[in-house]
Amino acid sequence: MRVAITGSTGLIGSALTRSLLADGHQVLRLTRGRTASRPADGSESAPWEPGSRLDPAVLDDVDAVVHLAGAGVGDRRWSETYKQEIRLSRLQGTRTVAEACAEAARPPRVLVSASATGYYGDTGERVVTESDPVGDDFLASVCVAWESAAAPAERAGVRVVHPRTGLVVSADGGAWGKLFPLFRFGLGGRLGSGDQYWPFISLPDHIAALRYAIDHDDIAGPLNFTAPEPLTNREITRAMGRILHRPTLAAVPAFALKAVLGEFADGITGSCRAVPAGLQKAGFTFRQPGIDEALRAALSKDQPTESATPEAPSEATPEAALEATPEVTREAPPGDARTAASAEPGSIR
Template identity: 60%
Template sequence: MERSRIAVAGASGLIGSALVRSLTADGHEVVRLVRRAPQGADEVRWDPGRQYVDPAGLAGCDVVVNLAGAGVGDRRWTPEYKRLLRDSRVRGTAALAEAVTALAEPPRVFVNGSAIGFYGETGDRVVDEDAPPGDGFLSGLCVEWERAAAPVREAGVRTVFLRTGLVVARGGGAWARLFPLFRAGLGGRLGDGRQYWSYIALHDEVAAIRHLVDTDTLSGPFNLTAPEPLTNREITAAMSRVLRRPAVFAVPAPALRAALGEMAGDVLGSQRVVPRRLLESGFRFAFPGIDEAIRAAG
């Protein structure tokens, strides 16, 4: 991709910060959306909860990437936190959609975050991008999140949805909690361990986003997951193997429900999601297997 001006919402998060590093290393001009007063020409003021973004800051952007949203696993899902999870995604996306469609020269592509939570519980069933949405809070949230970007697509801007799985990284997400436990020898399976986890290495997540940005023929939803999902039991064994630590502890399902509340359903649920459209587009994973993804995360 030629040197471009790229706006990134959620630039301080796990994926966003890695994406910004990758883009700036290749000479692209990155504009970060911030919730405070901008401190330079590379920052744009926005407030996703209030559905506001300064449209002038998006002028001249070739690409807009929206990765913003409160952390799903950061707190118990109280009614107040569920409202924050929704507003930070749906209202933020709606604000960006309104700003983008108002530009005299809109960007050539709008990339919007989403998640494999879209599919709900899938058990042992393999699902790809053609599968319908599932049930539950996360599924409904993902549906609303993607729907909020509809005005951009209707305005003729190529629109891509990133249905991201569990990102293997030390700096955030589920694995940020798993690595310290396993390094201390306290790791183990969650529940019965038979639930499928659809994971992706952080390196491949960023590479996939850039591939989707650069390929003008691609639009719609893409599952950002490694080619072969594994069970929690298999991933537990891989963590033990790669980190050379025992994994003898197990957290019973009732204990998880007591500790996490409604969010435990996401931890114990099974999602066997595959990246069919991403593979068909020619993307090649650098770290497709769990052992190499764990090693890449360090």
């Protein structure tokens, strides 16, 4: 199988690339402003410009496209200018990829185009599935437009999947990568009231779910990429302390978060109790369904990359997250240690 990936140097993109290569698949990295090359890891690369055009011929021999690129939600305090960058980087990049898929002589059979649990907005204690309506805040408006931008591919008959990603548990990047150092030094604690639900998912489960969505032709539309039992920030804080053997007495009140982060603080103190109804109905099995397993996987130095796609059972059973995690568009060269793993867009909530 040949898979094209945007955002291939971010936290999720690089992990997905390693997983696919380990299983003998071909990976084509779509990178900004670079000529075609063959990185040291055995993947290939081709240039694209998110705001303009991707040559459809690049995708002629591609089986699947995974689109993860976008400006980092948590990169800086939100100004009106940066909010516009967050929106445009997602809409323009997705539309560019979708149009290339539609115009390819032999279109890919599937486009997996990132989204986020920020789609639902602040939902309090209510359990949220893929059938719930869009929220009414900035991130929700971005997510609904983000998903709609993939319409050209869908109209052309390409199967489109939208992973609505929650908070990806990893010590190597993303929102959680910023939390681990604080907790290791005993400075971790609840954020805001601590009663807000955070929909989390381990990085290995996220990669396995991406590959599951690619491989199963009956999967289409939005899917919550979250663990089966979302927890409150207070519960996650206790788990962090328990696993790291550190106190969790510190607390940051909501007004302080607002003062430092501005409107982005709403994505931290807001609540989203999203559950993976679609993945579970499709027969996907989580390997780290609980927070303790997810944290231990994040701290493991020996995370396997092979066999990332679990077998489906014989019968299918039926911020707010901090960041959704499309990967940053400011890509470092493949193999460069300075990859922007900590600045993934995506985990928009």
